[in-house]
Amino acid sequence: MSTPTIAAGTALSAELYDVIARRRDVRAEFTGEPVDDDVLLRVLGAAHRAPSVGMSQPWDFVVVRDAGLRRTFRDHVANERDTFAASLPPERRTTFDKIKVEGICESTMGVVVTHDQSRGGQHVLGRHAIADAGLYSTVLAIQNLWLAATAEGLGVGWVSFYREPFLGELLGIPEHVRPIAWLCLGTVSHLETVPDLERHGWRNRRPLADAIHDNVWSDRA
Amino acid sequence: MSTPTIAAGTALSAELYDVIARRRDVRAEFTGEPVDDDVLLRVLGAAHRAPSVGMSQPWDFVVVRDAGLRRTFRDHVANERDTFAASLPPERRTTFDKIKVEGICESTMGVVVTHDQSRGGQHVLGRHAIADAGLYSTVLAIQNLWLAATAEGLGVGWVSFYREPFLGELLGIPEHVRPIAWLCLGTVSHLETVPDLERHGWRNRRPLADAIHDNVWSDRA
Numbered sequence: 260m261s262t263p264t265i266a267a268g269t270a271l272s273a274e275l276y277d278v279i280a281r282r283r284d285v286r287a288e289f290t291g292e293p294v295d296d297d298v299l300l301r302v303l304g305a306a307h308r309a310p311s312v313g314m315s316q317p318w319d320f321v322v323v324r325d326a327g328l329r330r331t332f333r334d335h336v337a338n339e340r341d342t343f344a345a346s347l348p349p350e351r352r353t354t355f356d357k358i359k360v361e362g363i364c365e366s367t368m369g370v371v372v373t374h375d376q377s378r379g380g381q382h383v384l385g386r387h388a389i390a391d392a393g394l395y396s397t398v399l400a401i402q403n404l405w406l407a408a409t410a411e412g413l414g415v416g417w418v419s420f421y422r423e424p425f426l427g428e429l430l431g432i433p434e435h436v437r438p439i440a441w442l443c444l445g446t447v448s449h450l451e452t453v454p455d456l457e458r459h460g461w462r463n464r465r466p467l468a469d470a471i472h473d474n475v476w477s478d479r480a
Numbered sequence: 481m482s483t484p485t486i487a488a489g490t491a492l493s494a495e496l497y498d499v500i501a502r503r504r505d506v507r508a509e510f511t512g513e514p515v516d517d518d519v520l521l522r523v524l525g526a527a528h529r530a531p532s533v534g535m536s537q538p539w540d541f542v543v544v545r546d547a548g549l550r551r552t553f554r555d556h557v558a559n560e561r562d563t564f565a566a567s568l569p570p571e572r573r574t575t576f577d578k579i580k581v582e583g584i585c586e587s588t589m590g591v592v593v594t595h596d597q598s599r600g601g602q603h604v605l606g607r608h609a610i611a612d613a614g615l616y617s618t619v620l621a622i623q624n625l626w627l628a629a630t631a632e633g634l635g636v637g638w639v640s641f642y643r644e645p646f647l648g649e650l651l652g653i654p655e656h657v658r659p660i661a662w663l664c665l666g667t668v669s670h671l672e673t674v675p676d677l678e679r680h681g682w683r684n685r686r687p688l689a690d691a692i693h694d695n696v697w698s699d700r701a
Contacts, residue, residue, distance in 0.1 A: 307688045316686045
């Protein structure tokens with residue numbers, strides 16, 4: 260195979276590849292401007308169109324605009340971020356200090372995507388051999404949401420510095436439902452062209468060729 | 481909020497929403513025709529552009545064209561499918577019998593997407609509080625792949641009737657790497673407009689409005 264590039268093969272695919280390439284994990288560029296309900300519904304509708312195992316559609320979307328709830332969550336995340344920073348060796352800590360890790364209060368809203376493993380009843384087609392297949396469905400919905408938001412000119416930042424039970428209790432989510440992601444969603448000044456972690460020297464991208472194997476696993480990767 | 485519809489708000493987003501709406505989980509429509517290497521690289525390149533926790537990019541793609549490997553996997557899946565069928569009450573079994581569950585040999589190729597939790601080393605930014613965050617990254621890549629394939633006119637079917645250790649051993653995947661999905665990928669006669677499971681009466685779609693909650697969880701859903 261030749262050197263991979265993301266280029267449009269057909270007129271049909273040009274925009275999709277462009278959106279996939281422009282999507283960023285946004286932390287510092289949120290402006291907090293309002294988002295039209297119609298736009299939000301299109302973005303959540305895109306998520307809701309995701310594939311799901313046995314068509315169980317196990318996701319829900321809690322749209323958090325309340326400033327008090329967001330401040331409480333932000334304080335919890337700041338605490339978890341400090342715990343992570345303290346675990347780092349000194350040279351990594353210096354790099355990490357440069358990276359803003361959350362836009363919880365600066366974004367227009369939070370969208371908490373939850374997973375209900377009981378959705379679909381006892382016999383979920385395709386889940387009998389792989390228990391995680393339900394969870395995968397919810398994550399597929401998140402990527403649809405992320406791409407739709409990017410196409411609409413919005414930014415998304417996935418906050419993962421939190422403890423699930425804390426967030427569940429804060430939003431009154433039933434115990435059998437897991438909060439999988441807090442997504443900061445909203446208007447942005449711009450999208451960076453290079454991911455934050457790469458820009459700040461945290462980590463570099465892996466070449467695509469290293470990730471592709473023919474028929475069986477190859478150890479070159 | 482008004483009744484949600486997926487309509488393009490801007491010229492920019494029209495194609496993306498169209499691809500999201502046309503994407504299907506393909507089982508019976510594979511034709512087995514060849515796929516150009518350039519097209520395959522664009523599709524895998526789209527997957528490789530997915531977001532990942534701490535930019536760990538924990539995925540790999542094993543492209544399985546070998547007929548013998550695919551037959552062996554197909555036989556394993558057929559066995560797991562029969563196990564699932566036997567667990568169903570009689571009326572569900574009748575519905576299930578109408579649904580083809582795999583196109584492993586009929587598709588152009590299999591793409592096995594794997595997850596390496598050790599990728600990114602000891603300090604993966606964003607994974608200290610949520611161990612599954614790495615796994616989520618790999619699933620986000622799968623949705624990019626699926627949408628890119630749809631835009632290219634190809635079909636994707638996710639096979640989840642298998643045991644991970646069987647597939648890992650078949651393809652020589654190291655023990656610390658998990659095979660997350662076998663995706664049947666290839667040319668198709670057409671994409672169905674209604675999901676197979678809905679068409680065959682297995683399950684209906686949930687209204688989007690039921691999935692949206694304001695600030696805190698509401699039990700109406």
